Amino acid sequence: MMLGFPCLMYYFWVCVEHHQGKLITPATYSIQGLQSFIYNDIIQKVIAGAFPHLLAVKIYMGFVVYTAICAYTLPGIVVEGLGLPSLKGKKLKYLCNGLPFWYMTLVLSAILHITGLFRLTLIADNFGNIMSVAIIWGFTMSSLVYVISGIMGKHHRMSGNFFYDFFMGGCLNPRIGHLDLKMWAETRVPWPLLFYISVSCALKQYENQGVFNAPALFMVLAHFLYVNSMQKAEECIPTSWDIFYEKDGFMLMFWNMAGVPFTYCLPSIYMMKYESVTGTTISHSLPYTIFLFTLLLTAYYIFDTANAQKNRFRMEQNGSFITRNAFPQLPWGHLKNPSFIRTEHGNLLLTGGWWGIARKPHYTADLMISISWGLITGFGSFLPYFYFCFFVFVLTHRVTRDIQRCAKKYGKDWDRYCERVPYIFIPYVF
Template sequence: MMIGFPALMYYFWVCLEYHQGRLIWPTAWDLGSLASFWWNDLWTPIVQGAAPTMPAFSIYMGYVLLSFVLAYVANGPIVAGLPIPSLKGARLKYLCNGLSSWYWTLALAAALHSTGVFDLASIVDHFGSIMTIAILWGFTMTTLVYVASCVQGTNHRMSGNFFYDYFMGASLNPRVGHVDLKMWAEIRVPWPVLFFLSLSCLVKQYQVHGEISASLSFMVLAHFLYANACQKGEECIPTSWDIFYEKDGFMLIFWNMAGVPFTYCYASLYLLKSELATGKAITHSLPYTIFLYTLLLVGYYVFDTGNSQKNRFRMEQNGSFFTRNAFPQLPWGHIKNPSYIKTKHGNLLLTSGWWGIARKPHYTADLMMSISWGLITGFGSFLPYFYFCFFLVVLTHRVSRDMERCAKKYGDDWVEYCRRVPYIFIPYVY
């Protein structure tokens, strides 16, 4: 996975950049054809279009540095995480200033672009090189965190297999000062970068053709909503599974630094590249467009309120709940006096709100949004649907593991929970 996924990212980029999203393969499977395909169709385009450059380094690492500085100095509430067994039940403090950092970033980007200091369209112009810098940074940061953990003696749940431990991580809560690196990487980098990639495509479209399309506007809205949701709900993150349990290794670091922003953006990139190649934007009928906007917004509503219900329920049990009026505050985001099942382990299984309708409503919402990202591009390429297909496989596998783990852990309490909430994704369907 550590070799294959970066290679796949380059392959998909070549298909988008040079072949309008068409998947390419060798004309024959003999050694000569394979060598020619590798050298002429893959390696040469990568060297020519995705080699690291100083502008790309300045754009990507400049944002990484900015986001870290803002995470360190911006204002925000301090929230306590869950008790950590390896720290003898201690609860780490998290400065949740993602929302103020997000607004500062948007304001700075608008100022730089409007004054001509930095053209937002240059992001997509340097996409291949920026992706390479992100990939290199993903490996670099993983190595730095791993080595620092070994030197400081903060290794946690090590297997003894270097490659596995490098992939899963050695440290549970790596920090620089009061900045939690795991939460910073998960919230502050991938989603804002994804948004700016889509915004760059929209700016480029306007600069070239003097107008913007409903399809690219759709993608900018979609990625803004996702990025904004992560920042405005950051205070809910300290009680999440990733922060509480997952170690900070290649799996989380690389995926957040490079995987998320540079693969989830394929729909936006395909819409722009298709228009630049044909001179015509991908458009749809008004009813179809309205349907997709509706699908996106309904999915977002369930995603936002579902995650809010679950995490605010956890925060109430953790004693860290507080009311925060961050835009947009959607109705039914907080359940008062929720129903739940208290297990013999003392854990509480929520059975109110969306969580009384299905066991994984936020997964359903995520899939609704991700399929809309593909459908807005039409059916000319598989690549805009990569995110949906990848996510479908990941979530299905994760659900099966969750069900198995919970059944083993909770026993009869889990049986009762499944009786009260019988459906996993869609009520009365599955």
């Protein structure tokens, strides 16, 4: 996976950059045919069109450094995470300043674009080059954190298999001062960058066609909602699975630094390339368009409120809950006196709100969102649907790991919980 996924990213880039999203294959499957395909159709095109040149380094690394400085210096609220077994129950503090970062970045990027100091269309124009920088940085950051945390003696839950441990990570909470690298990498780099890729593609469409069409605006809205949801509820993230349990290895770091922004954006990139080659924009009937906007907004509502319900419930038990009025605060995002199961372990298993309907309602909403990103592009290419297909695999794997861990941890209490909430994703279906 560590070697194959970057190769897959480059393959997808070649397909969308040179073949309008068509999945290309070797002319023959002989040794010579495969060698020719890999060298001439992939490697040569990557070197020619996706080389990590200086401008790409400035754009990507400039944004990475900018987000880190903002995360370290901007004012915000401080919340505590869950007690960490690796630190003998100690609760780490997290500076949550995502909202000032997010809105300051929106204003700053608009000023830079309008004044011409940095045209946002440069992102789309140099997409492959920036992706290469991100891939290199993903490997670099993963290696630095693994080695330095090992030298500092902060590795734990190690298997003894180097490749597995490097992939899953050695350190749970690597930090530079009060900057938590895992939380920063998860919230400040991938999703804002994904949003700006879609904005850049929409602006390129306007430059070429003189209009913004509905599918391009759909992707900008979809990615804005995702980023805004994360920044406005940042105080809920320290109690999430990724921060509390997952170690900060290649899986999280590479995925956040390169995988998320440069594969989840394929619908936007595909539409931009399709329109630049054909001279026509992708469009749909009004009923179909309304259906997809409705699907997106409905799924977003479930996603936002389900995450809010569970994380605010955890925060109340943790004593770190605070009331915020960041836009938008959606109805049913906070449960008062919800039902739950008290386990012998001492933890509470939420059975109220969305969490009494299914065990993973936020995953169901995530899948609804991801399929809408593909459907808005039509059916001319598989690439816009990669995110959905990949997400099905990732979430299924994560749910399996979660069920195994919880069954071992809670025993009979977990059986009671499964009886109370029998469905994982969709009530009465699965």
